[in-house]
Amino acid sequence: MRIRFTASIYEWAARRNWFFVDVPPEPSADIADRPRMPRGFDSVRVTATVGTTTWNTSIFPGGGTYALPLKAAVLKAEGIGRGDEITVDLDVHDG
Structure with a gap:
């Protein structure tokens, strides 16, 4: 499944210097509906690309x-x- 979205970067209120973007609600629901093996914290493995930077997370x-x-x-790259945004x-x- 491939998703493209635009979102604003925010800093997690509980930890300084931890930055995130939120996947929009509709694709988030699609991701949640897909069957997969359980992982810690209900996380989902992805490969993300922002600009020219790609990483696994x-x-x-x-x-x-x-x-x-x-x-x-x-962020730096x-x-x-x-x-x-x-x-x-x-x-x-x-x-």
Whole structure:
């Protein structure tokens, strides 16, 4: 499953310098509906691309959507930060 979306970067209120974007509600519901092996925290393995940077990570459910963590290396490589609106390409893995 491939998803493309645009979202604003936010800093997690519980931890400074942890940045995320939220997968929109409709694709989040599609991801949640797909059968897969259980993983810690109900996370889902993905490959994410922002600009020219691609990395493997997991998305995490909460509040009806999934949150995609943005590594510091991604923020630096792409010159982005809190409040910036970015386009994300997300490849959702089945296993």
